[in-house]
Amino acid sequence: MTEVAIRGAEDVQRMGFFTDTTTCIGCKACEVACKQWNDLPADGGELRAGGSYDHTGSLGASTWRHVRFVEVLTQPEVHEPEEVDLLAVASGGMTLDRWVFMSDVCKHCTNAGCLDACPTGALIRTEFETVIVQPDVCNGCGYCIPSCPFGVIDRAPDDGRAAKCTLCYDRLEDGLEPACAKACPTDSIQFGPREELIVRAQERVATLHERGIEGAYLYGDQDTMAGGLGAFFLLTEAPERYGLPAAADSPIQQQVGPATGAAVGAGLAAAGAVAWAFAMKRDTPHSPVLAGIMVAGIVTDAVAGALRRRRRGDA
Amino acid sequence: MKHPKAILRDMTPALGKPGAPGRWRRVHADSPVQLQSDDWSDATWSFLYKDDTSYVTSSAGPSFRGPEAESREEGEARSPSVPDDVTVVQGPMMKPAVWTWEVPLYFWFGGIAAGSSFVGLACDLTGDPGSARVARALAVATALPCPLLLIMDLGRPARFLNMLRIFKPRSPMSMGAWCLVTFSTVGAAAVGADLLGADRAGRGLGALNALVGGYLGSYTGVLLASTAVPVWARSHLFLGPIFVATATATGASACRLALVATGRRPGDTTREALGRVEAGAMTVELLLSQLNGARLKHLAEPLESGASGRWIQAAKWLVRAGVALRVLRRPAGSRAHHLASASYLAAGLCFRYGWVRAGRVSARDDEAVARMARDRAAQGDQASVVEVTQH
Numbered sequence: 238m239t240e241v242a243i244r245g246a247e248d249v250q251r252m253g254f255f256t257d258t259t260t261c262i263g264c265k266a267c268e269v270a271c272k273q274w275n276d277l278p279a280d281g282g283e284l285r286a287g288g289s290y291d292h293t294g295s296l297g298a299s300t301w302r303h304v305r306f307v308e309v310l311t312q313p314e315v316h317e318p319e320e321v322d323l324l325a326v327a328s329g330g331m332t333l334d335r336w337v338f339m340s341d342v343c344k345h346c347t348n349a350g351c352l353d354a355c356p357t358g359a360l361i362r363t364e365f366e367t368v369i370v371q372p373d374v375c376n377g378c379g380y381c382i383p384s385c386p387f388g389v390i391d392r393a394p395d396d397g398r399a400a401k402c403t404l405c406y407d408r409l410e411d412g413l414e415p416a417c418a419k420a421c422p423t424d425s426i427q428f429g430p431r432e433e434l435i436v437r438a439q440e441r442v443a444t445l446h447e448r449g450i451e452g453a454y455l456y457g458d459q460d461t462m463a464g465g466l467g468a469f470f471l472l473t474e475a476p477e478r479y480g481l482p483a484a485a486d487s488p489i490q491q492q493v494g495p496a497t498g499a500a501v502g503a504g505l506a507a508a509g510a511v512a513w514a515f516a517m518k519r520d521t522p523h524s525p526v527l528a529g530i531m532v533a534g535i536v537t538d539a540v541a542g543a544l545r546r547r548r549r550g551d552a
Numbered sequence: 553m554k555h556p557k558a559i560l561r562d563m564t565p566a567l568g569k570p571g572a573p574g575r576w577r578r579v580h581a582d583s584p585v586q587l588q589s590d591d592w593s594d595a596t597w598s599f600l601y602k603d604d605t606s607y608v609t610s611s612a613g614p615s616f617r618g619p620e621a622e623s624r625e626e627g628e629a630r631s632p633s634v635p636d637d638v639t640v641v642q643g644p645m646m647k648p649a650v651w652t653w654e655v656p657l658y659f660w661f662g663g664i665a666a667g668s669s670f671v672g673l674a675c676d677l678t679g680d681p682g683s684a685r686v687a688r689a690l691a692v693a694t695a696l697p698c699p700l701l702l703i704m705d706l707g708r709p710a711r712f713l714n715m716l717r718i719f720k721p722r723s724p725m726s727m728g729a730w731c732l733v734t735f736s737t738v739g740a741a742a743v744g745a746d747l748l749g750a751d752r753a754g755r756g757l758g759a760l761n762a763l764v765g766g767y768l769g770s771y772t773g774v775l776l777a778s779t780a781v782p783v784w785a786r787s788h789l790f791l792g793p794i795f796v797a798t799a800t801a802t803g804a805s806a807c808r809l810a811l812v813a814t815g816r817r818p819g820d821t822t823r824e825a826l827g828r829v830e831a832g833a834m835t836v837e838l839l840l841s842q843l844n845g846a847r848l849k850h851l852a853e854p855l856e857s858g859a860s861g862r863w864i865q866a867a868k869w870l871v872r873a874g875v876a877l878r879v880l881r882r883p884a885g886s887r888a889h890h891l892a893s894a895s896y897l898a899a900g901l902c903f904r905y906g907w908v909r910a911g912r913v914s915a916r917d918d919e920a921v922a923r924m925a926r927d928r929a930a931q932g933d934q935a936s937v938v939e940v941t942q943h
Contacts, residue, residue, distance in 0.1 A: 492785060
């Protein structure tokens with residue numbers, strides 16, 4: 238048997254989760270185990286917005302594992318008026334076709350947006366190549382929150398610091414598997430070295446295809462998704478059904494270069510323009526040309542805005 | 553004396569000493585920890601698949617692969633890529649920023665400080681040291697509330713110094729914190745030199761601060777642009793220039809009002825030049841915003857309607873009022889021009905609030921987030937149809 242138990246920083250592999258949604262039964266044991274081990278407060282039992290039966294909201298500062306309920310509704314074919322299902326009518330003419338569950342978690346991205354954004358260095362990559370927040374360093378600036386393309390990390394209002402899944406760093410250090418994987422009764426959540434999990438996941442996909450579930454695919458095993466997700470998924474619906482983006486990368490790695498270039502260029506241009514406006518001193522101070530240009534600009538802006546509003550109204 | 557039950561229970565910690573945190577290195581090399589499993593067997597064994605699939609049992613060997621398992625390449629070839637037909641979005645897709653009123657107000661103050669530093673440099677270059685001193689003092693005065701506002705917005709304000717714990721060029725937030733510290737320090741030194749009568753030192757430090765101010769006025773746009781929020785991310789080439797234009801306009805307006813307050817007469821050349829700068833920069837800002845809106849198409853909705861759109865619209869009307877007051881200045885007198893400067897300042901504040909609030913609306917727009925990701929997945933192909941369901 239491969240020796241994968243952790244002995245020291247030298248020989249650890251990249252650890253991750255493989256979450257197989259086809260075996261998830263929505264028991265939320267992983268959520269409970271996570272909260273229990275990490276000493277997280279309950280969120281209250283509110284149904285997720287949008288008419289889902291999911292009563293534990295979404296991933297957040299106090300929910301590091303979240304079992305998402307995905308209700309797939311379809312329009313039933315009604316042949317006779319008497320056959321109308323009153324329950325279907327009550328829910329807008331739709332009936333529940335499939336009910337899918339997915340245990341969502343921090344993806345521990347290779348190109349992690351939160352990690353790139355953090356100005357204090359509180360977010361770090363561990364020796365297991367997972368991404369964690371150091372709670373003794375984080376000062377709650379909140380920049381990691383809009384920088385996560387998956388909407389995972391959040392700031393607890395009562396605590397003031399950012400928090401998310403640590404892939405049970407404290408357990409890994411002592412050779413224990415994460416609490417959620419330990420608790421999962423159907424092995425929907427599997428923990429191990431990422432490379433081995435990917436092989437296993439691909440075998441699982443092949444098996445599912447053999448059995449007729451042609452729509453099964455892996456989400457996040459490829460390097461095109463934020464450089465590869467440490468926690469990847471086997472899905473059977475389009476990713477947006479699970480609230481996952483079809484593509485993602487670290488926003489800073491994508492945008493900060495061109496944005497800074499444009500901004501610094503504009504800064505230089507602005508300084509030059511100010512100097513130029515000052516150099517015009519000796520010209521006539523009440524230049525009708527300048528006033529005309531400004532009025533033309535204002536009018537152009539107003540007309541363009543009105544046109545766009547009208548076009549959107551038509552569409 | 554020991555509690556009697558302590559004898560019955562082995563309280564020896566798996567690692568380290570009792571009461572101390574577990575250490576990374578084992579006390580004895582290679583010693584197993586209590587409850588440690590050598591092979592993660594919990595994760596590999598499954599009663600569901602034991603006989604049925606190629607999931608491996610603990611006897612299957614080190615490769616985690618069954619005898620007739622596919623190779624990774626074969627599996628990849630068989631597994632389809634992400635399906636790309638009509639998509640139903642069941643949000644929430646991402647989380648909006650948690651920033652409150654302090655952040656846009658900081659953007660405004662920081663912008664005025666940066667704009668004032670530009671004005672100070674221009675005054676020095678055109679031989680008006682008196683106005684340059686006023687501009688430098690104003691830059692420092694408006695930079696002073698910035699750290700306070702930023703600290704107020706932190707979840708743990710007492711840890712504000714952690715912002716200077718590292719220097720991280722790829723994080724605009726880190727670079728901004730360092731930039732603000734540099735700007736305040738250099739600005740204060742320049743004002744100190746001015747007060748001591750060291751004119752050359754004051755001029756040199758002021759010029760240096762205009763350089764730093766170039767980043768202070770623009771990085772806030774980069775900061776917003778480098779997030780996953782659709783309206784900010786899609787504006788990433790325009791946000792910096794738009795924010796610089798607002799900074800220049802508000803800085804010039806503030807300097808103009810400050811010069812008027814320090815007794816500059818109408819017809820003073822610097823006063824006139826500042827009048828040109830503030831109106832011109834605001835016009836450029838409007839045109840850049842409009843260009844950006846045309847590029848954003850439907851994503852520009854939070855900038856045009858709703859609560860955030862109302863902030864932007866208010867800003868635009870303030871600019872229009874300012875330009876009208878400037879054009880009609882001759883009959884209305886210079887008091888109308890002061891009003892125009894004040895309305896540019898107010899417009900700058902409204903723009904900042906509008907942009908920050910638009911990001912919150914945009915992040916909650918599940919369809920926009922999903923479509924942005926789809927477009928990236930398609931890499932410029934025909935944008936796919938995305939619809940949002942209540943489910």
